[in-house]
Amino acid sequence: MASVSLKNIHKSFGKIEVIKDVSLEIESGEFVVFVGPSGCGKSTLLRLICGLEEITSGVLEIGNENVTSLSPRQRGIAMVFQSYALYPHMTVYKNMAFGLKTAGEDKSKIDQKIRDAAKVLQLDQLLNRRPAELSGGQRQRVAIGRAIVREPRVFLFDEPLSNLDASLRIQMRIEISRLHESLDCTTIYVTHDQVEAMTLADKIVVLSEGKVEQVGTPMSLYNEPANLFVAKFIGAPAMNLIQAHTKAPLEDNEPRYINAEISGKSVRLPCLSYNYKDNQNLTVGIRPEHINILGEDQKTQILEEDLQLPVVIDLVERLGDVSYLYIHMEDGTPVVVTVSGQSKLNIDKKINLHIPATKIHLFNESGERIM
Amino acid sequence: MFSSLFNSSKNRGNSAFIHLFLLAYTLLALFPVFLIIINAFKTRKGIFNDPLALPTSATFSTKGFEKVMANSDFFHYFSNSLIITLGALFFILLLGAMIAWALSEYKFFGSSFMRFFMAIGIIVPIRLGSVSILETIVSLDLVNTKTALILVYIAQGLPMAVFILSEFMAQIPKELKEAARCDDVSEYKIFFQIILPLTRPAIATVAVFSIIPIWNDLWFPLILAPGEEARTVTLGVQQFIGQYVTDWNSVLASLTLAVVPVLILYMIFSKHIIRGLTAGAVK
Amino acid sequence: MSWHPKIPLHVFVFLVPGVLIYTIFSAWPLIDTLLLSLYEQDDSGARHFVGLANYNILLFDNEWSNGFWNAMWNNLKFFVIHMLVQNPISLLIAALVSNRMLKGANTYRTLIFFPTLLSVVIVGFIWQLILNPLWGVSETLLGYIGLDDYFDAWLGMEPTALITIALISVWQFVGIPLMLIYTALLGIPDELSDAAYVDGASPRRIFWKIKLPLILPTLGLVSILTFIGNFNAFDLIYSIKGGLAGPNFSTDILGTFFYRTFFGFQSSLGSPTMGATVAAMMFFVILVAVMIYFYLVQRKLQRYQL
Incomplete structure (x- = not known):
């Protein structure tokens, strides 16, 4: 559990600036949702926090420690990907163990962690299956389990529900919400779906064209949109x-x-x-x-x-x-x-x-x- | 992804090492050809005194080329190769697409046998049937003709073409054909006016896969058409060099003449060729 | 697909021209060659059925079997060299150029692929000149890295000729496995390597633990294609060493052995039936390899849904 602080973050791909001077404070234990239309830079911002993309300029702090040039592992983050990114050739168990093994953790300790996480996520019966033998919702849970066992300081979710059908999406949304309650871990969640943003977030960050349009609680964004963009984006049908x-x-x-x-x-x-x-x-x-x-x-x-x-x-x-x-x-x-x-x-x-x-x-x- | 691989100072050295290795290998891949071409434009003395030097005014000579032109019918061989390759390619694409369409679209008695029958040709090299092919060509009185080579190359190229094209055609949305059938369009029209145009990307892949082995083949020209009349460039160069082994100018010149057209075509079409190869390989 | 009880006319029209050419000039000749290997041709040209006698001669009669087993053994060495040199190099280069962050990756790939397009005959002659001690280019070049003392007329010496030719072939054909492996690597979603990277795996670990297992089917395909290509090779050795595959048959492989058997060479007369027998043996060797491939790769190696 740790706070996350972004200070004047810029990111350019070649000459194209995709993140323009983003500053943001995320408190420890907070559930923050980045929301915005496609191409607004929300996923890029998440990948910058993750360490998958290099920050062009600015400072990223996690737990008051400058992590700008550290690897994802050193930052102590775990990420759940949009396509789940489960290793297709490994069983559920091995998928969850991979990161821990890489870190050279003790075998019995790894086993304990996986069994604990599997229980929480109701994956106990599925540990020996391969991703191809799982349903969409089960894959989603494995992806979350793989993040949990790492015991990260910050959870990152990149549009994790967009590959699920509508009813499953609502169910998983509730599960993620519950999970956050019980783990109480700082979470950053990217979505283009404003319902997910409204229902999950302690704090919503609305992004457009690489800039932060507004930061606030779901209801404050709804009641007092700071500008036309937020006004149009939050609420359906739109204002x-x-x-x-x-x-x-x-x-x-x-x-x-x-x-x-x-x-x-x-x-x-x-x-x-x-x-x-x-x-x-x-x-x-x-x-x-x-x-x-x-x-x-x-x-x-x-x-x-x-x-x-x-x-x-x-x-x-x-x-x-x-x-x-x-x-x-x-x-x-x-x-x-x-x-x-x-x-x-x-x-x-x-x-x-x-x-x-x-x-x-x-x-x-x-x-x-x-x- | 992996941006970090190239970020930290430790990894920057890593990336330099990667470039060094790839550069070295690229050099190894190209240098022999480069060496042949520069020496083809030198005098015999120039070739032997300093093989690695570019031709200078003192060592420049086109004697080799003159000799090759005088002593061999290079352009004749070249046009033979062109006619044979393009002729075979045309029929591989047309007949291959027709078979692929028949196999991917219609289910009929024996269709799975037919698929297996065509697949044999992908696995078993056609050369192994050479004894019998030669006898057939002799009995058809086609020895030393371009027709013989075209026919054999069609047979050689069809299985791969059918394989790639039918995989591709199976992915064409059903609705397209069904819409046409609702309009009572004939099956022939559906194939030629809807399917064939849609298959263009895969056809490009097949073309790349087909042209190279035909143009470069030595075996069938050697056994089916060794005569002057239908001799291909590959065989022509092979025999010419065989005769003039010790005449370095001529050997280098004839190699250059064989390489340069391929080099130029590759410079123009490399993007298409590479894309065609990788697209086909995905399957 | 639509089901028709009989073959409808248009299906017939689509199939017949191509299938006819394929049958006459590829499928039937293969079968005919297998049949022909069971016959013997006398001086008048008449053929008599002799059962497996030709195979008996080829495999056990010293006059034939020495040459055959020599070619088979050489061919195996030829293949092993490709497996040990060509495919690892292809894998390495493919792994390097499939990295999207690498500048100029496409250029490297395009240039390294170039020799593949050249005729094997041309490649044979090019290397023959370069390795020719008379010209001395190789010696000079090796001199730059202080290895000129090791240079020798490798192509002309019994112990090294086959290895040298195999390496020339590797030089030319590295591009094909490179393309296949490269495409397979690109087929692995970026998110997978990202996930492994977030899991703390180094690029090397990601390659060995994530990517390599996922492209094993492609490596299997590359192996069988290499095998078929090698056991069918002919052009390179014929253009460098001629039909006699010297020195002293040390570069003789099944392709050149087949050619000599079928057409004869210098004083010895060719024999269509013995040629067919050699071709049939090549067919069986390839068939066994293909069956092993299908058993191992298709059955045992799981293909993962990416």
């Missing part, structure tokens, strides 16, 4: 983003509001502190589940600054527990609204959208969140 532009502040304007125009309609957007000029672009974000349909829900309270938009439903997707309404605004901006699964709303129906001002996220021209 609705509506273009707006500011209008000249009125003399008597209260400082808590921004005057703006959306689709030709004047609105007042609540805002704590933002100095703005005339005709600046803004993005208004609203999550699909925060939009109300007027007349549908009796309890809706409409405040003065809330937005109301008359629209027509383009399409309805019924998932059972909820339904998604696909709508477009007058200027063509698509909007998705989540409503109850029992809703009777249908295609072509004219409705009034109610967007509560308190649920709005505001982003400035460069995509940063406005408080």
